Amino acid sequence: MRALVVIFTSMLILSACSDEPKSTHYLCNDRVVELAHQGARATLTLNQQTYTLNKEPSASGVKYINERVLFWSKADEAMLIVSGNKYHCQQQADAL
Secondary structure, three states: OHHHHHHHHHHHHHHHHOOOOEEEEEEEOOEEEEEEEEOOEEEEEEOOEEEEEEEEOOOOOEEEEOOOEEEEEEOOEEEEEEOOEEEEEEEOOOOO
């Protein structure tokens, strides 16, 4: 029994270490946006321009920001503001 607990605990620890980047696509006002996030950092690609963002505490959902961009998502919807331009976003299927 003890060996089983040790194996299970080791598997949990190893799975937590494999924090691979996750990529999600959104349709934002007829523009495709890709958000690749890993831990406290994310990269957002819009109109062939890539922005590096930092995760910010949020009471609800997930929020990433930098000096020009705010991306806030909850469930399958998101709000994106780039240099004062606001977009409403809908998460797309992974098949993009």
